[in-house]
Amino acid sequence: MSAATAQDDSAWPKILTWRAHSAARMESVRVQLSGKRIKAYGRIVSAADDTTPAFSASYDLVTDDKGATKRLSLTVTSAERERQLSIARDEENMWVIQQHSGQTSRSEFDGALDVDVVFSPFFNALPIRRTGLHEQAETVNLQVVYVRIPELEVAPAAVTYVGGPDGIKLDSPVANTTVTVDGDGFILDYPGLAERI
DSSP states (O other): OOHHHHTOGGGOSEEEEEEESSSSEEEEEEEEEETTEEEEEEEEEEOOOSSSOOEEEEEEEEEOTTSOEEEEEEEEEOSSOEEEEEEEEOTTSOEEEEOTTSOEEEEOGGGOOEEEETTOSGGGHHHHHHHTTTTSOOEEEEEEEEEETTTTEEEEEEEEEEEETTEEEEEOSSOEEEEEEOTTSOEEEETTTEEEO
């Protein structure tokens, strides 16, 4: 895909869908682009396995003009209950986390500008697009606000991305692999997690 095509926002909005490699899980998201700004509404649906109960997680994400996360609302539904989590970054780059219990906390999360949600290939596109890793080979070490689902646990995490001719090497709390992306920086294949269909 040419650089001109990759920057052509007229092809958007799109629905992007991934199927897990070795689990009964899918993710589908409607993505709107305007330059580096992203608005997305998606859902992850997972059957139960040996380590995780069945759940459905829906999310609503908005980034700023530079592609940094401004707001993420997340709802996780299991057989027992439904819980919400709201994450927002303010003008001082502080993150406000509002838990389903009503408890609110504020943290800088080590300067993080991106949110990463476990089980989701979509959220890896946020730092890839923001830093331009899909257009040039370089190494970036980032702090992210890391959200584990279905638990809705939030913690800072370090992630390293290394761009190269065969894809983008990713080293995160749950994976050390090389992902492939399309011309817009969205994941095509995340070995061990999911592939786009």
